[in-house]
Amino acid sequence: MPRTPDLLESIAKLDRDPHSLSANHYTDDGIMKREWERIFARSWLFAGYTDQLGHAGDYITCMAGNEPVVVVRDENGTLRAFYNICRHRGHILVKEAAGNVPGFVCPYHAWSYGTDGSLRSARHSRDVAGFKPGALGLVAVRVEVFCAMVFVCLDNDTPPVAACYPGLEEELRAYEPRIEELHFVFRREVTIEANWKLVVENYNENYHTPVVHPALRNVLTSDYVVTPKGSYISHEARVNPEATEGFDATATGYERHLNWWLWPNLCLMSIPQGGFRVLNIVPEGPGRTRETYDFYLPYSEPTPQQWQQIYFACDTVNVEDIGVCEAVQRGQSSRSFAQGRMMVDLQGRDWSEHAVVHFRDLVLAALG
Numbered sequence: 066m067p068r069t070p071d072l073l074e075s076i077a078k079l080d081r082d083p084h085s086l087s088a089n090h091y092t093d094d095g096i097m098k099r100e101w102e103r104i105f106a107r108s109w110l111f112a113g114y115t116d117q118l119g120h121a122g123d124y125i126t127c128m129a130g131n132e133p134v135v136v137v138r139d140e141n142g143t144l145r146a147f148y149n150i151c152r153h154r155g156h157i158l159v160k161e162a163a164g165n166v167p168g169f170v171c172p173y174h175a176w177s178y179g180t181d182g183s184l185r186s187a188r189h190s191r192d193v194a195g196f197k198p199g200a201l202g203l204v205a206v207r208v209e210v211f212c213a214m215v216f217v218c219l220d221n222d223t224p225p226v227a228a229c230y231p232g233l234e235e236e237l238r239a240y241e242p243r244i245e246e247l248h249f250v251f252r253r254e255v256t257i258e259a260n261w262k263l264v265v266e267n268y269n270e271n272y273h274t275p276v277v278h279p280a281l282r283n284v285l286t287s288d289y290v291v292t293p294k295g296s297y298i299s300h301e302a303r304v305n306p307e308a309t310e311g312f313d314a315t316a317t318g319y320e321r322h323l324n325w326w327l328w329p330n331l332c333l334m335s336i337p338q339g340g341f342r343v344l345n346i347v348p349e350g351p352g353r354t355r356e357t358y359d360f361y362l363p364y365s366e367p368t369p370q371q372w373q374q375i376y377f378a379c380d381t382v383n384v385e386d387i388g389v390c391e392a393v394q395r396g397q398s399s400r401s402f403a404q405g406r407m408m409v410d411l412q413g414r415d416w417s418e419h420a421v422v423h424f425r426d427l428v429l430a431a432l433g
Contacts, residue, residue, distance in 0.1 A: 068413040072292050076413050079293075079422040085405035086425050091260040091397040096432070097351040104329050104431045105130025109209070109216040109226045111331045111345050112136050113163075114249045114361055118144060118215065122165045122180060127217065128347050128355075134206050134217050135159050135169070139180040146208035146217045147182050152201045169203075178203055212237050213244045214343075214361075230297050230327060240323055240335060241363075247340055248365040253358040253379045257387050259394035261330060261348035262428065264356065267390050268324075268332050268344070269298055269420040272408055277385050280311040280377070285322055289415035293423040300324035302415070311377060313337040313370070326420075328427060334378075338371065339363045342378055352394060358383055 090096055106129075113125040113136065124137040126149055133149035135158065151158045151171040158169050158178070168185060169178045177185040182203035190196045207218040211226040212234055227234060238244055257264060267273065271289050275282045289302035302322045308314040312322075316337030323335040332344035340362035347355045360375050367375065396402055410417035 068290060069292075072290075072413055073411070075293060075423075076409060076411055076417065076419045079419045079426075080409040080411060083407040083409040083418075083422055084425075085266070085407060085421060086262065086428060087404045088397040088399075088402050090428070091263060091394065092351050094351055097348065099432055100348070100428075101130045103433065104428070105219075105348075106132070107218075107220045107223055107431075108329050109211075109218045109223065109229055110329075111327075111343070112146070112208070112215040112217045114247070114359075115210055115213045115215060115245075116247060116249045116361075117163055120165065122167055123163075124159065124166060124180075125163045125215070126159050126161065129206070129217050129219055130348070132219060133157055136208055136215055136217065137180045140167075141181075143181075144208055144210065144215070145180070145182060146206040147203035148206060150204070151176055152184065152203065153187065158203075213247060232294065233297050233325065233327070236299065236325070237333070241339055241341065243339065243363050247361045247363055249359065250362045250365060250367060251360040251375055253383075255356050255358070255383075255387065256349075257354040257356055257390055258352060259354055259387075259390040260351055260397070261346050261354045262424075263390045263393050263397075264346045264354055264386075265326065265330060265332075265424060266421045267386055267393075269300075269326055269424060270416075270418045271300070271302075272416040272418055273389065277389055278382055281382055284308045284311045284314055287415045290413065291417065291420045293420050296328040296427070298326040298420050298423065300326075311381075312374060329431075336360070336362070336378070337374055344383075356387075 110129045112127040117125050118138045121138055121140045124135055126135050134146055135149040136146045139145050149158050153174055153176045156171055156173040158171055168180055176187045179185050182205060184198040184201045209216050209226045216226050284305055286303045286305050292299045304314050304319055304322050306314050318339050319337040325333045330346040334342040336342050343359040343361055345357045349355050358379055407418040407422050409419045
């Protein structure tokens with residue numbers, strides 16, 4: 066894959082300070098609180114897929130940073146999102162990950178809301194002087210569809226999704242032109258005892274692959290290019306057609322292995338026969354991350370061979386990544402470790418960690 070002059074110029078700038086964040090950025094409660102406020106509350110965050118929200122009353126729930134959110138298709142077909150919080154006493158309104166309902170009923174005192182967020186009923190409210198149901202609807206959250214994926218944002222001033230990732234839609238559609246026809250097939254959810262940023266950093270460098278991923282390294286050639294593009298990072302490599310384990314290197318459309326990372330915490334990856342592997346990295350605290358690994362595919366019923374590809378991604382490659390991320394997290398608390406020295410290659414070869422430095426700069430800029 067070609068290394069463009071622009072890429073080499075950006076790598077040279079990143080090499081001026083080739084270090085990771087300081088260790089306290091991965092362990093400190095105060096920094097985590099600032100990240101929830103200054104990064105996650107101001108960014109577009111992945112919620113799910115249009116495939117999950119095809120009918121009136123279909124809903125999904127997600128965490129937007131540390132805020133619970135519910136997204137629903139209302140009875141008129143409009144996609145809406147709300148804080149998943151009852152306006153009465155603050156009880157979580159919907160506990161399930163997905164479903165279909167005519168409306169939402171709080172499990173605490175049975176306040177009832179329409180799919181448009183309006184308060185339909187509150188027991189005994191007619192006997193309460195000054196009670197105004199029109200002022201007690203669910204609090205709305207911004208929601209947008211981008212490439213058949215649903216995103217939410219807690220901030221009213223953040224630009225639209227497409228404007229936050231200029232050029233990304235063209236790349237995704239060039240790889241998968243059937244994007245509106247994909248099916249949400251499978252999800253694996255895991256808890257990682259590591260800071261969310263360590264998971265992102267691990268994703269955005271190929272230096273560890275020959276050591277940590279013995280099967281995957283046979284699929285990917287050394288012609289691997291990682292290109293920071295502002296608020297997203299693209300990965301591209303030619304696939305070794307002679308690979309005999311791991312992903313099916315002979316599958317149609319899998320001549321190139323393509324990955325993308327979207328600020329701050331979403332990873333999209335190619336898979337043989339098309340569609341996306343979708344990794345959502347959600348912090349639960351400075352030392353804990355909840356990760357969902359989804360398969361958004363052009364078929365709804367995988368064949369045994371396709372299931373083999375899915376399980377290889379989940380049970381081999383991702384398990385290997387989790388192990389190293391958790392080990393690195395433990396090291397961040399050592400008095401011997403202050404920050405990492407990144408391996409930045411001015412030629413941008415496959416092992417260069419320049420994208421980790423780019424991510425560091427984005428985090429520091431957001432935190433102010």
